[in-house]
Amino acid sequence: MPLLDSLTEALRVLPGVGPKSAQRMAYHLLQRDREGAARLAGTLAAALAEVRHCARCNNFTEAEVCERCLSQQRDASQLCVVEMPSDLMVMESTLAYRGLYYVLMGKLSPLDGIGPRELKFDKLVERATDGMVQEVILATNFTNEGEATAHYLGEMLRARGLRVSRIARGVPVGGELEHTDLGTVAQAFVERRGW
Amino acid sequence: MPLLDSLTEALRVLPGVGPKSAQRMAYHLLQRDREGAARLAGTLAAALAEVRHCARCNNFTEAEVCERCLSQQRDASQLCVVEMPSDLMVMESTLAYRGLYYVLMGKLSPLDGIGPRELKFDKLVERATDGMVQEVILATNFTNEGEATAHYLGEMLRARGLRVSRIARGVPVGGELEHTDLGTVAQAFVERRGW
Ligand SMILES: [Zn+2]
Ligand SMILES: [Zn+2]
Numbered sequence: 001m002p003l004l005d006s007l008t009e010a011l012r013v014l015p016g017v018g019p020k021s022a023q024r025m026a027y028h029l030l031q032r033d034r035e036g037a038a039r040l041a042g043t044l045a046a047a048l049a050e051v052r053h054c055a056r057c058n059n060f061t062e063a064e065v066c067e068r069c070l071s072q073q074r075d076a077s078q079l080c081v082v083e084m085p086s087d088l089m090v091m092e093s094t095l096a097y098r099g100l101y102y103v104l105m106g107k108l109s110p111l112d113g114i115g116p117r118e119l120k121f122d123k124l125v126e127r128a129t130d131g132m133v134q135e136v137i138l139a140t141n142f143t144n145e146g147e148a149t150a151h152y153l154g155e156m157l158r159a160r161g162l163r164v165s166r167i168a169r170g171v172p173v174g175g176e177l178e179h180t181d182l183g184t185v186a187q188a189f190v191e192r193r194g195w
Numbered sequence: 196m197p198l199l200d201s202l203t204e205a206l207r208v209l210p211g212v213g214p215k216s217a218q219r220m221a222y223h224l225l226q227r228d229r230e231g232a233a234r235l236a237g238t239l240a241a242a243l244a245e246v247r248h249c250a251r252c253n254n255f256t257e258a259e260v261c262e263r264c265l266s267q268q269r270d271a272s273q274l275c276v277v278e279m280p281s282d283l284m285v286m287e288s289t290l291a292y293r294g295l296y297y298v299l300m301g302k303l304s305p306l307d308g309i310g311p312r313e314l315k316f317d318k319l320v321e322r323a324t325d326g327m328v329q330e331v332i333l334a335t336n337f338t339n340e341g342e343a344t345a346h347y348l349g350e351m352l353r354a355r356g357l358r359v360s361r362i363a364r365g366v367p368v369g370g371e372l373e374h375t376d377l378g379t380v381a382q383a384f385v386e387r388r389g390w
Binding site: 013051062 | 197198199201202205206208209210211216218219220221222223224225226228229231232233234235236237238239240241242243245246255256257279280281300301
């Protein structure tokens with residue numbers, strides 16, 4: 001297969017990219033922006049080699065344990081569970097929270113074959129039962145899948161004797177943290193309830 | 196800068212990819228499809244190293260001269276000028292044309308700084324005046340920019356004593372070859388007129 005066709009096919013690995021736009025992208029990379037294309041190829045290879053998951057919070061990092069988890073400034077008695085790194089960044093932006101995080105890197109989604117094992121819930125349990133954590137705050141989205149994930153996690157963590165809370169439904173029902181204004185997310189954190 | 200952020204930034208080189216979707220793509224590549232991501236990085240690097248422009252038709256190829264240009268089955272007296280490789284593929288699909296091609300890899304677009312020099316019109320002139328070509332068929336799109344390109348090329352090539360034709364406006368005004376049904380494109384070829 002010509003490399004141009006291989007490239008077009010390889011680009012379809014990107015979410016939301018169909019055949020037509022993959023072809024447009026391939027032309028663009030080879031014809032209009034070879035420098036940017038080389039940067040993309042190099043950065044992607046480097047990221048694949050270097051970026052891993054923090055041993056404590058599961059977020060992306062290039063170290064064994066990320067800076068946030070190592071910080072002495074954070075309250076190690078609170079552990080906030082979010083779906084994605086972008087959700088963590090939203091929580092951080094509110095300035096309402098000073099504890100630590102656990103990033104699921106997804107949500108329960110049986111139709112996509114993503115269950116407790118794929119999301120490595122055992123790693124979260126291990127993290128939450130380190131003896132320091134007093135409260136686990138579930139901050140998954142208020143979508144159907146995010147709610148199902150929170151319910152599952154709530155039962156699982158309470159069964160281990162942990163105190164579990166859920167950020168308040170100030171986040172619009174069916175909404176996602178990433179698309180919610182910071183004040184609402186902050187309020188939702190303050191009004192979290194037992195779970 | 197963390198590699199994850201570098202990757203997100205590098206992905207924005209892709210046409211139509213904004214900050215949010217670049218971030219989604221970076222997560223997806225690192226989390227959900229590392230194999231596909233590695234294939235993309237490798238294929239992109241290989242394509243950048245190996246894919247060049249055919250010395251005769253200017254289309255993408257991995258050889259000095261592409262297979263189509265070397266074929267003995269094509270009518271070397273006709274040269275069809277198209278904007279992009281995808282347009283060439285549409286012309287081929289009609290089975291109405293047996294001549295050779297020249298691929299501009301774009302169209303005149305003064306606002307984007309793309310003029311006759313950027314499109315290497317001198318390479319087309321050299322190709323069209325090889326002594327074999329009897330007729331140059333302009334098959335640029337019927338958009339404003341495609342029409343302007345055809346007008347410019349028509350004058351330039353006629354001034355060199357070449358016979359120039361334009362595919363018929365059977366292609367809808369304002370339309371693009373890639374989004375036109377094959378029968379219409381075939382008819383437009385048959386009804387090409389002096390230019
Ligand atoms: Zn961490
Ligand atoms: Zn060629």
